[in-house]
Amino acid sequence: MTRTEISERLQRYIVEELLDGDGRDLTPTTPLLQWGLLDSIGIVSLLSFIDDNLGVEVPDDAVRPENFETLEKLSLMLDDIVRKAA
C-alpha cells in the first residue's frame, strides 16, 4: 500500500466516523488534536481501524501526539512502520 492510499483511506475513515460525513474543512495538515477529534475513544477506534483495515499494528511507543497531529504525519508514521516491517 502506498502512502497516498494509506492517507486516502484514513481520510475517508475520519470523515465518515469522526466528522459525521462533513469533511469539507479536512486537509492533510488539519490539526486533528486541536479539533478535538481524537479523544480516548477516537484514538482507540482509529487504532483498531488501522489494524483491521490497513493491516498495520501501531506499537504503544508510536502512539504519541506528534504522530497523530495531522493526517499527513499519521500517514508518514504508518508508512514508516510498513517499510520497516517489509
Place this chain on the structure above:
Amino acid sequence: MEDADGESSAPKDYDVIVVGMGPAGAVLAIGLARAGYRVLGLERERFPRYHIGESLTGIAADVITKLGLEAEVEALGALPKPGVKVVGTHAKSEFFVPVARKTWQVRRAGFDDLLLRTAIAAGMEHQQGTVRNVLREGERVVGVSFDDAFGETHRVRARYVADCSGQSSLLCRLNVAGPRRIAMSGKQIAVFSQFEHAERDPGFQGNATCIFYSKQFHWAWFIPVSDTTTSVGCVIPTQTYRSVGDSSEEVFAWGTQHINPELNRRLQGRERVEPVRTIRNFSYSIDPYVGPGWVCVGDAHRFTDPIFSFGVSLAMTEASAAVELIAGMLEGVHETEAQRAYVDFCERGQSAVHDLIRYFWTFPSFFGYLTRGSLHADFQRLFAGDVYGDEPLEALVAMRKSLAEVRVDPEQSSKGEAIARRLRESRDMLEAVRSAYLEYSEDGIRVSLFLRHEDLDALDHLRAFERRLIGEFGREDLAVVAYPPRLAQSLFGADNTTDLHIPGGRRVFLREAS
C-alpha cells in the same frame, strides 16, 4: 510564653522559626533540631487534626527512612501502597503504574502528629499560635509576631524564618514573598469525605490509589487509608460546582455518581463516615520564594493539581533540602548562593511534576500508551517522585517534546462541542436562522447566527438565548453574534460569510444555508 528563666515578654532568640507543623515544617524542624539548632515550631491548630493528602510516593518514604521513622509509620496502621491506577472513559485508556519502591497511604491526623512529636523529641520548642506579621531589620526578616492560644501577642526573633504554612502561603500574604500566580488548570474545587467498605480491586492492587477521570479537570481520587476506610474526593471546576448543587453534600454526591461510572459502582450502597469537606484546588506558584532571612517550603510557594499525589512528597523533599540550606547559612555559607541551589533543586522537581500532569491533561488519550511502552520503567520512577535528578528521565523528555511540538486546546474544543450540542438541541431557536455555525480556536469560541428575516422578535429571542449560554458557559471566551440579513449583506456581501473564519480554528456547522 515564658523564657527558660521564667520571665515573659522579653524577645527570645532562636536560630530558626518554622511556621506550620505539617510534613514540610516538621521534617525541617526535625533536621535542624537534630543538628543542634534552636528551633521554634509554630502551629495554629491543635494536633492531631484531620487533613487531606493521604497518599505518599517513594521520595516521601526516603525521607521517612532517613529520619528512622519507618517502624513508627507502620505502627500507625499506614497501608503499603502498591501503585497508582488511572481509570478513564475507555477500557484501553486505563493503566496501572506500580510503585518503584516502598511507600504508604497514611491518615494525616496520626502521621502529622507523629512528625510533630518527633520534632519535639529532637528538641524543637513547640508553640500553638497564629503568626500575625514578620519582624524586619531593613530588608531582612528577623523574626515574627504571633498570637498564642489565649490571644496574647508575642514577638520572637530568629536568624532565619521558614514558611511551611501550606496553602495559607503566609509570607506571600504578608507581601514578603512574591505574588501568587494561579496557574495551569484554572480554578477547581475539591469536595471529599471517607467511605467504609468501598469496593477495592482484588489482591495486591487493592490498596492502590485509584484516579477516575472523565472530562478535562473533572476527576476523583479513591485512596484506601485503612483496611476498611477509603478516602474519596471529587475535583471539579468551580463553574461545574455552581451548576450541579447548592451544598457540598449535593456536589459530592453528583461527583461520585457522574465523574466515572466505575467510581459510582464502587460506592453503591456504601456508608459515608466523614462529613463532606471542601477545599479550593487552585494550582499556583509564588515567585520569589526565598529572600534575606526567609524561605518558603512546599505548598507555601507552589501547589500543583494533586491528581498524582505529589504534594506531601515534594514538601518533605524540599524540607530536607531546606535543612541543608539553612544549616549551611547558619554556618556562614553565602546566603544568596545557598538559596540559589535550593531554588534550582525545587524548580527541577516542581517543573517535572508540572509537566507530567500537563501532559496527562493535554493528551489524556495518549498517556496510557506511553506508560505501557518502552518507557514504563521511567514512569514507575516518575510516579515514585524521582524528579530531582540532574538529567531529566527520558519519559519526561518525550512528554516535554510533545507539549512543545503539538498545539492543542482540548478544553476549548470540548467546551465548543458542548455549546454546539446545546445549540443543535434548540431547534426552535435555529428555525429563525438561515445559517449558523460555531468556531473555536485557542482564543475563544464564537457562534455566528445569520437570520432569515429582518425580525426584531427573533433577535430578542436570540439575545435571551445568548444570555442563557453565557450563564452556562461563562462570557470570558464566548461570543454570540446574530446578523439580520441587511447587516450581513453590508458586512460580508451577498452570501459570503467566509471572512469570519478564525485562522487555525475549527468550524462546526449548526445549520446549513438554506
